Amino acid sequence: MMPNNRLGKRSPFGSLVGSSCPEPNKTSTTKATRAGQQGISRVRDHGDLKVPAGNNHKQKKIPESPRILFVSCQMKMSRRRRPRLIDSCLSQSQCCLLSQAYFQCGGAGDSQTDTVAQSTSCSRSISSCIDVPRSRTAQQEVDMDELMAAMVLSSLSCSPPPVLQVSAHKQTAAPSMDCGAVELSDSSSSGYWSVNRGPRSPAPPSPTAEANGRSATPPGEGLDMDLDQVLFEEPAPRKRRNSLKVAYQCLWPSCGKVLTSLMGIKRHIRMVHLCQGGEHERCSHSEEDFYYSEINQWDEPRRQSPPSAPLCGPAPTSPTPSPPPPFPQSPPSPNCSALSRSAPSPCSSLWQVQSEHSYQAPPPSHTVSPAAATSCRLTAPPTSGQEPVSRVRSVSVGEQWLQHQSAPCRRIRSEAKKCRKVYGIEHRELWCTPCRWKKACQRFLD
DNA sequence: TTTGCCGGGTG
DNA sequence: CACCCGGCAAA
Known part of the structure; x- marks a missing residue:
């Protein structure tokens, strides 16, 4: 009954085959041969083939939103020349500074950020004057500190080659220092995070104490201007001419840590070396000046891919503009693996934005399975160790989003x-x- | 209206 | 799983 019905319903071809007698064998042979020649096995693959096609369709529309997001981040950050900075391959220290600037400009302005800004602004005059806190009780100590600081700084400013030698020597001692860019940023970030992450939780007061007498003053306009100048005008010319970068190396015995920001190295020295054992009160807030040296680094081609540098710019600004996250200094480092150890969520956001940005550049790989995309979106930070891989997977994030949409x-x-x-x-x-x-x-x- | 094909029904 | 069709949506 049903076969007749169905054959009858079948229009010209069906009626042609089954009109005389619904011979199942006959019809099946004719159809099956043809089907075997051309179709059946392909039909099973059809489900796989249709997915990329659908994605192709959607990818024409969607990339706008990530781009808008990125641009909006830039606009939030930018007052004068930030987009150009971001586009022109920011150094990591600049990324770091940009991230701070974002929180500064975004009105977050908590005490820590202000202190960071103050430290940054203070860093400009480190070579010309020595900021010895007034909290020193013994005047002799102050004099001694000033004397030593003057000696150290004068030696540093007058003879860069020995500093570089020290740097090279330290690198041999510390094997993790061989990769310049990655380790720099990593150290920088760790320098930041050790404040909030360490057992001495009341760390934010420590930079406040560092600011010392200025802690009572609110974040003034002049300071903001100065910060802006420091952040967005000074690094760019420095980068422009000869690609010279400044880093700070910890001179503590058997340490040799190199950070890209002055306050980072200060904080590192203070927290790691000077304040060991939780002796909070005895922490000196100016001694860290003696345990780091400024290093001029020539920007040489790095092992890590340069295109990641501009991408790390907007990353710290991505997640939420209003309150700084528990780790507000979203690491400027593109090296996500090292960062994901302690703070996966900023890392994930970083990678999300990066993906959305890079999403527009390369043609998407259609071979990425949705499962891989899902795993990427959910667990991207711990597994994205290599840059190219993460780029490809980041595209799949977009695809995933498209599929959901x-x-x-x-x-x-x-x-x-x-x-x-x-x-x-x-x-x-x-x-x-x-x-x-x-x-x-x-x-x-197709 | 035509066309491509998705979703579902039937055996 | 093969085969088929109703119906939707784009062209």
């Missing part, structure tokens, strides 16, 4: 001719099986 969407109608067009409705027997089944054509693929 338009799950029940049909396949786009392709420009390619289909069996129906090629052979016509009168030669339906020549169609591929999926076409005859009103499935996606497998003979004339």
Whole structure:
């Protein structure tokens, strides 16, 4: 009963086959041969093939939103020349500074950020004057400190080559120092995070104490201007001429840590070396000046890919503009693996934005399975150790998002001719099986 | 209206 | 799983 019905319903071709006698074998042979030639096995692959096609369709529209997000981040950060900075391959210290500047400009302005700003502004005059806190009780100590600081700084400023030698020597002692860029940023970030992460939780007061007498003064306008100048005008010319970068190396015995920011190295020395054992009160707030040296680094081609540098710029600004996260100094480092150890969430946001940015550049890889995309989106930070890999996967993040956005969407109608067009409705027997089944054509693929 | 094909039904 | 069709949506 049903076969007759179905054959009868089948239009010209069906009636042709089954009109005389519904011989199952006959019909099955004719159809099965054709189907075996062209269709069946392909139909099973069809499910795999249709996914990229649908993605192709959607990818034309969606990348706007990540771009808008990125631009908006830039606009939030920028007052004068920040987009240019971001576009021109920011150094990591600049990224770091930008991240701080974002929180500064975004009105977050908590005490820590202000203190950071003060430290940064203070860092400019470190070579010309010695900021000895007034908290020193013994005047002799102050004099001694000044004397030593003057000696150290004068020696540093007058003879860079020995400093570099010291740097090289330290690198041999510390094997983790061999990769310049990554380790720099990592150290920088760790220098930051050790404040909040360490067992001595009341760390934010420590920079406040560092600011000492200025802690009572609110973050003034002049300071903001100065910070702005420091952040967005000074690094750029420095980068422009000869690509000279300044780093600070810890001179503590058997340490040799190199940080890109002055306050970072200060904090590192203070927290790691001077304040060991939780002796909070005895921490000296000016001795750290004696345990780091300024290093001029020439910007040489790095092992890590340079294109990651501009991407790390907007990253710290991405997550939430208003309150700084528990680790507000979102690491400027593109090296996510090291950072994900302690703070995965900023890292993930970083990678998300980076993905959204890089999403526009390379053509997406259609071979990425949705499962991989899901795993990327959920667990990208710990696994994204290599830059190219993460770039590819970041595209899949976009695809994932697209799939979520338009799950029940049909396949786009392709420009390619289909069996129906090629052979016509009168030669339906020549169609591929999926076409005859009103499935996606497998003979004339896109 | 035509066309491509998704979703679902039937055996 | 093969086969088929109703119906939707784009062209």
